[in-house]
Amino acid sequence: xxxxxxLSLVKQRNPNEPEFLQAAEEVIVSVWPVLERNxxxxxxxxxxxxxxxxxxxxxxxxxxxDQGNVQINRGYRVQMNSAIGxxxxxxxFHPTVTPSVLKFLAFEQVLKNALTGIPMGGxxxxxxxxxxxxxxxxxxxxxxxxxxxxxxxxxxxxxxxxGDIGVGGREIGYLFGAYKKIKNEFTGVLTGKGxxxxxxxxxxxxxxxxxxxxxxxxxxxxxxxxxxKTCLVSGSGNVAQHxxxxxxxxxxxxxxxxxxxxxxxxxxxxxxxxxDFLKDLKNKRRGxxxxxxxxxxxxxxxxxxxxxxxxxxxxxxxxxFPCATQNEINEKDARNLLKNGxxxxxxxxxxxxxxxxxNVLIDxxxxxxxxxASNAGGVATSGLEMTQNYMGSNWTSDEVxxxxxxxxxxxxxxxxxxxxxxxxxxxxLIGANIAGFLKVxxxxxxxxxx
Numbered sequence: 001x002x003x004x005x006x007l008s009l010v011k012q013r014n015p016n017e018p019e020f021l022q023a024a025e026e027v028i029v030s031v032w033p034v035l036e037r038n039x040x041x042x043x044x045x046x047x048x049x050x051x052x053x054x055x056x057x058x059x060x061x062x063x064x065x066d067q068g069n070v071q072i073n074r075g076y077r078v079q080m081n082s083a084i085g086x087x088x089x090x091x092x093f094h095p096t097v098t099p100s101v102l103k104f105l106a107f108e109q110v111l112k113n114a115l116t117g118i119p120m121g122g123x124x125x126x127x128x129x130x131x132x133x134x135x136x137x138x139x140x141x142x143x144x145x146x147x148x149x150x151x152x153x154x155x156x157x158x159x160x161x162x163g164d165i166g167v168g169g170r171e172i173g174y175l176f177g178a179y180k181k182i183k184n185e186f187t188g189v190l191t192g193k194g195x196x197x198x199x200x201x202x203x204x205x206x207x208x209x210x211x212x213x214x215x216x217x218x219x220x221x222x223x224x225x226x227x228x229k230t231c232l233v234s235g236s237g238n239v240a241q242h243x244x245x246x247x248x249x250x251x252x253x254x255x256x257x258x259x260x261x262x263x264x265x266x267x268x269x270x271x272x273x274x275x276d277f278l279k280d281l282k283n284k285r286r287g288x289x290x291x292x293x294x295x296x297x298x299x300x301x302x303x304x305x306x307x308x309x310x311x312x313x314x315x316x317x318x319x320x321f322p323c324a325t326q327n328e329i330n331e332k333d334a335r336n337l338l339k340n341g342x343x344x345x346x347x348x349x350x351x352x353x354x355x356x357x358x359n360v361l362i363d364x365x366x367x368x369x370x371x372x373a374s375n376a377g378g379v380a381t382s383g384l385e386m387t388q389n390y391m392g393s394n395w396t397s398d399e400v401x402x403x404x405x406x407x408x409x410x411x412x413x414x415x416x417x418x419x420x421x422x423x424x425x426x427x428x429l430i431g432a433n434i435a436g437f438l439k440v441x442x443x444x445x446x447x448x449x450x
Contacts, residue, residue, distance in 0.1 A: 210377015
């Protein structure tokens, strides 16, 4: 079969799933040279098998709101591939959650987890429930109802979920408490837990920190560094906050942050004091980003409806770190970034850049890292949390951070080596896809047609 024939087959089997098809197309094109070198992979149809979830679970979630009204949501878990370890991937609570979104995230997770070097398969799950505007009691009741079904399908050696958009420390706590009661056992079935009850130090910071570590390694290849660089960051959640924090620590200047209402442009740049205000605003008070602009007298731009370009990506900068959601940078945004002198784009979110935008960046010499490589620090540290849970021990912050550094350096070097071996030196996208695919494909080959 040709790449076009495989993609056509995937489209037939997954109609009306644009996010999943986008992720599939990117990988199919990238790994085709591997299949040409390995006819046995073609005979065993390893790529086609990898594109099909091992299991997709859908269920109803009923719960009572504070007024005593019955609410109904949909819950999902996509268990994509377990060739190299138990399913591992986050839970997302957001109105945009659909099987297509979760399948794309689960497929990306398979390759991302393979790159970490930790034995973890790939999965993803969540619900169309929206925690925004809900009371703590309502969130707790929803989480307990959601776990009432999910508990049947997960386990610390089977499937270990974590947090994602809409699922932070509060939600993980409620989900873990419900699981513990249902199963009557204390196991590390979720990651992102509190430090006092099985969590790992540095886990909260890991995705954002790892993103900037990866960017620093990319720049070091060019005899450069983050120091002195102006950086654009989208989002204002966990990943964005800690990306900004690490940029500050490495001597860069982060000048933007955003939420669903718009974005702020603080030309003077974030300081630790300003970042602490942002963390309090978003993590505790759950306020809107405009409050930051009001306090620090900087620009606020309201979210445009049906915009063809995002003005956040039209601000002159050296580095861009999209940390919000999928497809937030289109081709026009990429051309604006390029026009304004962009040197590097590192993905903190999953698939935040469209294929057309990626091509513009790579074709014009911008250093570009896909999320499956540069945001892998979060799941890598989740893997370290799993290891600590298995051992019944806790590592220090320095130990975990040192391991995170090592993992991100290894992912960086692995991507470069794979890209060079397959005739695309310096192409992190192709390198990440090939390296992740090879690890999973070889495991599937060894385990037979199961």
